[in-house]
Amino acid sequence: MMKAVGVIVEYNPFHNGHAYHLQAAKETAHADIAVAVMSGNFLQRGEPALISKWYRTKMALLNGVDIVLELPYRFATQKAETFANGAISILDAIGCHSLCFGSESGDISSFLQTVDYLDRHKDRFDENIKMNIKSGVSYPKALSLSFQSLSSPENLLSLEKPNNILGFHYVKALNRQNSSIIPLTVKRKNADYHDEHFATETIASATSIRKALFSAKEKNSSIEQYVPDASSTLLKEYLAVYGNFHEWENYWSYLRYRLLHNSPEELREIYEVEEGIEHRLIAAALDSSNFKEFMQKIKTKRYTWTRLQRICVHILTNTKKAEMKSTPEKAAYLRLLGMTKNGKEYLNKYKSQFSLPLISKLSAYKGNDIFLDIKASRVYSFGLENQIMDNLLRQEYKQPPIYIE
Structure with a gap:
């Protein structure tokens, strides 16, 4: 075998x-x-x-x-x-x-214990996340703050580190899908x-x-x-x-066209465009000469750079909420x-x-x-x-x- x-x-x-x-x-x-x-x-x-x-x-x-x-x-x-x-x-x-x-972390037991601990405190954890998001922080920050407010046992993960966060979600997904895959970490x-x-x-x-x-x-x-x-x-x-490597600046003219060609109502149909951010995106596109300048204009405490870039990807590819909301597990x-x-x-x-x-x-x-x-x-x-x-x-x-x- x-x-x-x-x-x-x-x-x-x-x-x-x-x-x-x-x-x-x-x-x-x-x-x-x-x-x-x-x-x-x-x-x-x-x-x-x-x-x-x-x-x-x-x-x-x-x-x-x-x-x-x-x-x-x-x-x-x-x-x-x-x-x-x-x-x-x-x-x-x-x-x-x-x-x-x-x-x-490098310690798989800390992942297993953290997933188990948060499963047992899921309702309180989820409620804390919602409360922190309402205060105006980003989702990753809300996750970290909610975890800090709960955690007390020893050998739990630091959920402020990017690879720990991904690993946590991998182990959580294994449990959720009843997978027989054995998780390991280095x-x-x-x-x-x-x-x-x-x-x-x-x-x-x-x-x-x-x-x-x-x-x-x-x-x-x-x-x-x-x-x-x-x-x-x-x-x-x-x-x-x-002739070139790919980076966001290569796509700026296409993204800018998509932003200025569509009405706010049309942009609201794009996946992850929420809470009126379409108006901020259009205003910044009118007043930016490159992608980096555009991103600096739209960045807020609530939206991480990563989330804003993902929104831009969906706008660039014209990916609608209707196509992504039905994403299966x-x-x-x-x-x-x-x-x-x-x-x-x-x-x-x-x-x-x-x-x-x-x-x-x-x-x-x-x-x-x-x-x-x-x-x-x-x-x-x-x-x-x-x-x-x-x-x-x-x-x-x-x-x-x-x-x-």
């Missing part, structure tokens, strides 16, 4: 910290293969991926992942709880034995999730790596010690083939992006037992729910110059799953 460990990732881009986590995951789980559920072209923090999902898939496969499955748009661009539910349902459907995630090494500067000689956050890529005169010159050779090679190749399909020889062996051996359909060819799947992924990929291609946009645009339909022997 082949034992699979699951990881939930974005690899934006794949760096040495990811390589450490992946190796530790396989060793801790005593796994034969690693299955990655990876966000598509738009990410959980509401931003376009640096390079396309196909290049990030290749990075993953060349660095030790055996199967890469896409986390659908309707989960990938959502708050942590929804993101976790979708990812866990995919790992469960493909038969993973365990899940291993990185965390600031302590994050050296760099913090949001670090904008290189902290050590070999380990850096994806945030700091992206910052270096965009600020360097030679866009890949200063990050090579922080990423595996395969990642460095693929970053250079992407730049050569497509579990994914409806397994979209295969790539595999190694070992991954292919696992799929051939166990795919008849998967609880969701495995999609390796887009045209073979007739469900309407995948259209959000297709639409997001189309919009993502707009971040490139016109003459090379078509290549990426067509790839969504023509690219078979990547295979690495």
Whole structure:
């Protein structure tokens, strides 16, 4: 029997910290293969991926992942709880034995105890969250304050750290879905999730790596010690083939058009546009010359930068409340992006037992729910110059799953 460990990732881009986590995951789980559920072209923090999902898939496969499955748009661009539910349902459907995630804690018992504790105090916890949100703070802040007001037992998590929060939601989703997957965690090494500067000689956050890529005169010159050779090679190749990396500024003219073309009533139909923020968005779009300036104008204490970026993603892709409000707790399909020889062996051996359909060819799947992924990929291609946009645009339909022997 082949034992699979699951990881939930974005690899934006794949760096040495990811390589450490992946190796530790396989060793801790005593796994034969690693299955990655990876966000598509738009990410959980509401931003376009640096390079396309196909290049990030290749990075993953060349660095030790055996199967890469896409986390659908309707989960990938959502708050942590929804993101976790979708990812866990995919790992469960493909038969993973365990899940291993990185965390600031590094102690799985603290996750299990915290989830259990909050389950037993759910009503009071939820009421505190609502009360804190009414006071004008953001949801993550409300979550942290509510937890602090409850927590007293020893060995509970710090729910102020981003990877602890994600891990908490992974364990909560496992319980909620009655999954048999065993949760494991490894302590994050050296760099913090949001670090904008290189902290050590070999380990850096994806945030700091992206910052270096965009600020360097030679866009890949200063990050090579922080990423595996395969990642460095693929970053250079992407730049050569497509001429640019993706960032929000590439999409500013399209977002601005969407904001100024639509009435406030039309914008209110977009997912996550609530509480009259559409008027603030329109006013800021009229008076901003770039995306960063726009974001600084719309930022408030109530709305985190991440939530505002997710709203912008939904406006950019014209994703309506009607399409997303019905988001189920579990994914409806397994979209295969790539595999190694070992991954292919696992799929051939166990795919008849998967609880969701495995999609390796887009045209073979007739469900309407995948259209959000297709639409997001189309919009993502707009971040490139016109003459090379078509290549990426067509790839969504023509690219078979990547295979690495």
